[in-house]
Amino acid sequence: METILKDKLINEQLSSVEFVQDYLQLHFDGRTITSYIWPIINIKNENLIFGDVVYRA
Numbered sequence: 001m002e003t004i005l006k007d008k009l010i011n012e013q014l015s016s017v018e019f020v021q022d023y024l025q026l027h028f029d030g031r032t033i034t035s036y037i038w039p040i041i042n043i044k045n046e047n048l049i050f051g052d053v054v055y056r057a
Contacts, residue, residue, distance in 0.1 A: 005033070019056060 012028040026033045038050035048055050 008031065009028055012031065014026060014028055016027040018025040018027070022036070024035045024038060026035070041048040041055070
């Protein structure tokens with residue numbers, strides 16, 4: 001799955017992020033990924049999870 005997404009999104013620009021009631025949408029140029037599971041964001045070896053103060057910052 002990771003390879004399929006990576007191959008489709010290489011060189012695509014992330015144009016917007018939408019936090020909708022209970023899911024997340026990532027909009028790329030012409031493509032949208034809808035996630036019903038909140039992703040874990042890793043920045044500089046720190047994991048951010050849904051509910052953390054800076055998760056939506």
